[in-house]
Amino acid sequence: xxxxxxxxxxxxxxxxxxxxxxxxxxxxxxxxxxxxxxxxxxxxxxxxxxxxxxxxxxxxxxxxxxxxxxxxxxxxxxxxxxxxxxxxxxxxxxxxxxxxxxxxxxxxxxxxxxxxxxxxxxxxxxxxxxxxxxxxxxxxxxxxxxxxxxxxxxxxxxxxxxxxxxxxxxxxxxxxxxxxxxxxxxxxxxxxxxxxxxxxxxxxxxxxxxxxxxxxxxxxxxxxxxxxxxxxxxxxxxxxxxxxxxxxxxxxxxxxxxxxxxxxxxxxxxxxxxxxxxxxxxxxxxxxxxxx
Amino acid sequence: xxxxxxxxxxxxxxxxxxxxxxxxxxxxxxxxxxxxxxxxxxxxxxxxxxxxxxxxxxxxxxxxxxxxxxxxxxxxxxxxxxxxxxxxxxxxxxxxxxxxxxxxxxxxxxxxxxxxxxxxxxxxxxxxxxxxxxxxxxxxxxxxxxxxxxxxxxxxxxxxx
Numbered sequence: 275x276x277x278x279x280x281x282x283x284x285x286x287x288x289x290x291x292x293x294x295x296x297x298x299x300x301x302x303x304x305x306x307x308x309x310x311x312x313x314x315x316x317x318x319x320x321x322x323x324x325x326x327x328x329x330x331x332x333x334x335x336x337x338x339x340x341x342x343x344x345x346x347x348x349x350x351x352x353x354x355x356x357x358x359x360x361x362x363x364x365x366x367x368x369x370x371x372x373x374x375x376x377x378x379x380x381x382x383x384x385x386x387x388x389x390x391x392x393x394x395x396x397x398x399x400x401x402x403x404x405x406x407x408x409x410x411x412x413x414x415x416x417x418x419x420x421x422x423x424x425x426x427x428x429x430x431x432x433x434x435x436x437x438x439x440x441x442x443x444x445x446x447x448x449x450x451x452x453x454x455x456x457x458x459x460x461x462x463x464x465x466x467x468x469x470x471x472x473x474x475x476x477x478x479x480x481x482x483x484x485x486x487x488x489x490x491x492x493x494x495x496x497x498x499x500x501x502x503x504x505x506x507x508x509x510x511x512x513x514x515x516x517x518x519x520x521x522x523x524x525x526x527x528x529x530x531x532x533x534x535x536x537x538x539x540x541x542x543x544x545x546x547x548x549x550x551x552x553x554x555x556x557x558x559x560x561x562x563x564x565x566x
Numbered sequence: 567x568x569x570x571x572x573x574x575x576x577x578x579x580x581x582x583x584x585x586x587x588x589x590x591x592x593x594x595x596x597x598x599x600x601x602x603x604x605x606x607x608x609x610x611x612x613x614x615x616x617x618x619x620x621x622x623x624x625x626x627x628x629x630x631x632x633x634x635x636x637x638x639x640x641x642x643x644x645x646x647x648x649x650x651x652x653x654x655x656x657x658x659x660x661x662x663x664x665x666x667x668x669x670x671x672x673x674x675x676x677x678x679x680x681x682x683x684x685x686x687x688x689x690x691x692x693x694x695x696x697x698x699x700x701x702x703x704x705x706x707x708x709x710x711x712x713x714x715x716x717x718x719x720x721x722x723x724x725x726x727x
Contacts, residue, residue, distance in 0.1 A: 275610060281568050282588030282634055305632075312591070312630040313611035325588065329635065353624075377700025378681065380612060382624040383631070465699050 348387025
C-alpha cells in the first residue's frame with residue numbers, strides 16, 4: 275500500500291524540530307532514516323498528519339570520544355556504525371550487532387536514533403544500549419534530560435520519549451581494560467528479525483567475570499538486562515552455576531508466542547545463548563552445552 | 567488540502583525540477599512521474615528489494631524514501647546503469663547463466679549486485695549471498711544469480727569465464 279496523505283516539514287535545526295513537535299504533539303512523527311516509519315506508514319499502521327524530517331540536521335550527526343565517553347549522534351546510520359573507527363575501538367559489540375540488522379540497502383538509511391526511538395523488542399540496537407550501559411540524551415523545548423537505557427525502553431514500541439521530545443544522542447562509557455563482548459542471534463535468515471538474541475558485555479580478569487551485562491532481545495516486550503548474570507560475577511563458573519543462572523533466567527523472561535516461535539522455545543534459546551556466551555567469553559568451550 | 571512541495575534532484579545525470587505531494591515515495595515518483603519503470607514495486611514495505619536504486623551513490627529502498635527526501639540529491643536507477651554500460655557485463659552474465667526468469671526482481675538484483683562488485687573485487691559466495699539477502703527472487707532459487715555475480719567479478723579481475 276501507499277502512505278496516507280501527510281504534510282511534511284524539513285527541520286533546519288534541533289530547535290526548529292522541537293518547535294514543530296511542540297506545536298503538533300502526537301499528530302506529528304519524526305522521520306529520521308525512515309526504515310521503520312516508512313513501512314508502518316505504507317502499511318497504514320500509522321498515518322501521522324505531519325512528518326518532521328530531521329535528516330538534514332548536522333547537529334545530530336557525528337561519532338566522537340571525549341572524556342572516556344563515546345557519544346554517537348542520533349542520525350548515525352547503521353553503515354556509519356559499521357565503519358566507524360571509534361565504534362570499532364570502544365564499542366565493537368555495536369559494530370558486530372549492526373551487521374545483523376536487515377540488509378545493506380536498509381543499513382544505508384536506518385539510524386541509531388531511529389531504531390532506539392522505534393523500540394522494536396526484536397531489534398538488536400536497543401539491547402546493545404542495555405549491554406553497553408548507555409545514557410540516552412533527550413531534548414525538548416524545556417531542556418535536556420539524560421536517561422539510562424534500562425529506563426528508556428518501556429514496552430513494545432514504547433519508550434520514555436514524549437511526543438515533544440527528540441532523541442539527540444547516546445553516550446557510552448569507554449572502558450579500556452579487560453573488556454570483551456558477545457553477540458549472537460537466532461533468526462531464520464541473516465538480516466531477519468531475531469527469534470531470540472543476546473548482546474553481552476563483560477570484564478574478565480583471571481578467568482573470572484568482574485562484570486557481566488547480558489541483554490536479551492526478542493524474548494519479551496522490551497530488551498531485558500538479565501539479573502541472572504549476577505550469580506556468574508566474581509565466581510568460579512562451573513556447569514552447575516550455569517544451570518542455576520539459566521534457571522534464574524527462565525524465571526525472568528516472559529516471551530511471547532508468535533508465528534516464528536513459541537514462548538517456551540524462545541526461553542530455551544535464551545538459555546542456550548547464555549551458556550554459549552559464558553563459554554565464549556571465558557574461553558571454556560566445554561561450558562557451552564550446559565544450558566538445560 | 568496538502569500542497570505539493572518543489573523538489574530539485576538529479577536522476578541518471580539529468581536535472582529534474584518538479585513538485586510532488588509529500589506522501590509520494592521515490593519508487594512511485596520514478597515510475598509514474600518520470601516513467602522510469604525499471605524500478606519495480608513489490609512489497610512496498612522494504613522487504614523484497616525490487617525497488618532498489620542508488621541515492622547519492624548508495625543503494626536504498628525507493629519505497630522507503632519519500633520523493634521529497636531526495637531533494638538536492640542524486641538518484642541512479644537501473645535505466646541509468648544500463649544506458650551507461652556500467653552493468654553491461656553483469657547483465658550478460660545474468661542472461662548467460664539464466665539468472666532470471668520472470669525478471670521482476672532483476673533490476674533490484676542488478677543494483678545490489680553492482681553495489682557489492684564496486685565494494686569487493688573478489689567477493690566470496692557467502693559475501694555475495696549476504697549482500698543480496700535483502701532481494702527476493704521467487705524463480706531462480708538464487709544459485710544462478712550468485713554464479714552470475716561471481717563470474718562477473720572474475721571477468722572484471724581479468725580472469726577467464
